[in-house]
Amino acid sequence: MKKTINIPIGSQHIALLEPVRFKFECENEKIVGVGSDVGFVHRGIEKACTTKFKFDGIGYVVARVCGLCAITHSMTYTASIEKLIGGEITQKAKYLRILLLELDRVHSHMLCLSHTCENAGFEAMFMRIMGDREDIMEIQELITGNRVQFDYISIGGVNRDIDAAQAKNILAKLELLKHKVLGYIDEFTNNWSLSLKFKGIGVLTLDDAYRFNTIGPLARASGLQADVRNEIDYLPYDEVGFNMQTHSDGDINARNLVRLSELLNSIEMCNNILEGLPEGEIFTKLKGKPKGDTVVRFEAPRGELMYYVKGNGSAMLDRVRIKTPTFSSIPAFSHVFMGADYADAPAILASFDPCLSCTAK
Amino acid sequence: MLTSFFKAFTNLFKKPQTIDYPVTSIEKDKEYRGLIEYGESECIYCLKCEKACPPGAILFVPVENPPKNEKNKKGLKYHYNPHLCIYCSECVRACPKPEEALWQSNKKPPIGIKDDKVNDGWFELEKLKKV
Numbered sequence: 001m002k003k004t005i006n007i008p009i010g011s012q013h014i015a016l017l018e019p020v021r022f023k024f025e026c027e028n029e030k031i032v033g034v035g036s037d038v039g040f041v042h043r044g045i046e047k048a049c050t051t052k053f054k055f056d057g058i059g060y061v062v063a064r065v066c067g068l069c070a071i072t073h074s075m076t077y078t079a080s081i082e083k084l085i086g087g088e089i090t091q092k093a094k095y096l097r098i099l100l101l102e103l104d105r106v107h108s109h110m111l112c113l114s115h116t117c118e119n120a121g122f123e124a125m126f127m128r129i130m131g132d133r134e135d136i137m138e139i140q141e142l143i144t145g146n147r148v149q150f151d152y153i154s155i156g157g158v159n160r161d162i163d164a165a166q167a168k169n170i171l172a173k174l175e176l177l178k179h180k181v182l183g184y185i186d187e188f189t190n191n192w193s194l195s196l197k198f199k200g201i202g203v204l205t206l207d208d209a210y211r212f213n214t215i216g217p218l219a220r221a222s223g224l225q226a227d228v229r230n231e232i233d234y235l236p237y238d239e240v241g242f243n244m245q246t247h248s249d250g251d252i253n254a255r256n257l258v259r260l261s262e263l264l265n266s267i268e269m270c271n272n273i274l275e276g277l278p279e280g281e282i283f284t285k286l287k288g289k290p291k292g293d294t295v296v297r298f299e300a301p302r303g304e305l306m307y308y309v310k311g312n313g314s315a316m317l318d319r320v321r322i323k324t325p326t327f328s329s330i331p332a333f334s335h336v337f338m339g340a341d342y343a344d345a346p347a348i349l350a351s352f353d354p355c356l357s358c359t360a361k
Numbered sequence: 362m363l364t365s366f367f368k369a370f371t372n373l374f375k376k377p378q379t380i381d382y383p384v385t386s387i388e389k390d391k392e393y394r395g396l397i398e399y400g401e402s403e404c405i406y407c408l409k410c411e412k413a414c415p416p417g418a419i420l421f422v423p424v425e426n427p428p429k430n431e432k433n434k435k436g437l438k439y440h441y442n443p444h445l446c447i448y449c450s451e452c453v454r455a456c457p458k459p460e461e462a463l464w465q466s467n468k469k470p471p472i473g474i475k476d477d478k479v480n481d482g483w484f485e486l487e488k489l490k491k492v
Binding site for chain 2: 053056057060061131134141142144145146149151154159160
């Protein structure tokens with residue numbers, strides 16, 4: 001006689017932001033087997049990139065892969081085309097790109113943290129973080145002209161400049177936000193519903209993090225020093241005060257704390273950029289068509305994002321391959337669920353911050 | 362415990378964080394990326410905007426009664442689809458006469474309703490373009 005019961009979570013579930021299905025094989029309350037299905041929001045973007053659009057418009061197409069890391073997608077694609085064409089962009093454009101990447105990281109992490117609170121049953125904290133997230137959305141609207149789809153990065157630089165009055169306004173808002181984030185750190189370390197409840201739940205050890213090639217905040221919470229911002233040279237991350245944030249526990253609480261300290265680091269980087277923004281042009285016209293192939297990596301809010309672009313010297317590309325952070329982390333996700341209580345599954349899933357529209361593209 | 366009670370009590374007298382929308386209007390940013398606007402008399406019909414547009418929301422289609430403009434030798438008319446546009450302003454950057462012939466406003470797009478033939482009308486224009 002079969003002793004286990006199969007319980008699914010998803011594809012539609014009240015704790016999920018996007019459709020994903022996990023099939024749990026449960027023995028009493030313990031999960032003993034996990035199966036996953038992530039392809040519910042497939043839109044055929046990779047195919048569209050090679051058949052419908054010319055290479056100079058694809059930066060706007062891949063930004064539609066995901067609403068939360070839109071800027072990282074267009075940034076990675078643009079960097080790969082710039083590498084193929086062989087152009088150099090100005091220092092100011094590079095700094096403005098980092099500014100937007102970091103603001104994007106801040107609002108993405110805040111969404112994740114608020115979602116974690118909601119899963120802990122702490123609705124008031126969810127409302128508070130989502131309300132404070134509006135400040136970041138306003139800053140993004142001020143810089144780019146839109147709240148979610150920035151369309152800010154184009155091949156050769158950025159599309160808009162910021163003036164002194166805007167910079168002052170943004171600095172004031174970031175200062176306010178910094179105090180709010182310090183308040184969150186207090187709540188996440190001292191409040192029972194957010195800290196003690198999450199300690200020791202959904203643990204990923206350092207060895208397992210190595211074994212499953214984990215990336216992003218998930219790896220850093222386990223103590224693995226994995227951050228693409230430390231390894232690339234397209235953008236001057238070492239000049240703006242980047243510090244890698246790691247934790248050693250590997251549980252949900254550790255992931256929350258890593259995200260919180262990354263928030264502080266990102267805000268500090270934005271401050272540094274706005275205060276020391278170099279003079280110069282924001283756009284350099286690059287001529288030529290992409291020929292050859294290249295691989296470019298960037299750190300999206302959820303981990304390493306990789307683009308493989310192959311061009312043949314014409315306006316249409318041969319191949320655009322997108323490898324998204326959530327896709328790479330699925331083996332680790334499945335491993336963490338093993339041995340956990342079924343009741344903890346939604347909270348563990350929320351702490352991974354999965355992005356399914358990225359994964360299915 | 363006491364402080365949380367005190368906070369909860371004071372929160373009763375706080376204003377809500379949301380905007381009371383239909384009563385209070387939402388402030389629109391001056392630099393908000395909105396509709397693309399077109400100055401017919403200043404256009405030189407170089408068709409750069411049409412080529413630059415990523416989703417293909419600008420079409421110059423030959424018509425019987427084209428707008429009177431000495432630069433318009435092929436008898437073309439400008440068509441713009443606000444529902445297809447992604448407001449990236451690539452067309453404005455490609456335009457040789459920005460601010461005069463083509464510019465970006467901060468107006469919101471209209472609501473697409475069936476009577477306007479949002480889809481079918483545009484598909485017919487696209488067919489004309491391909492011929």
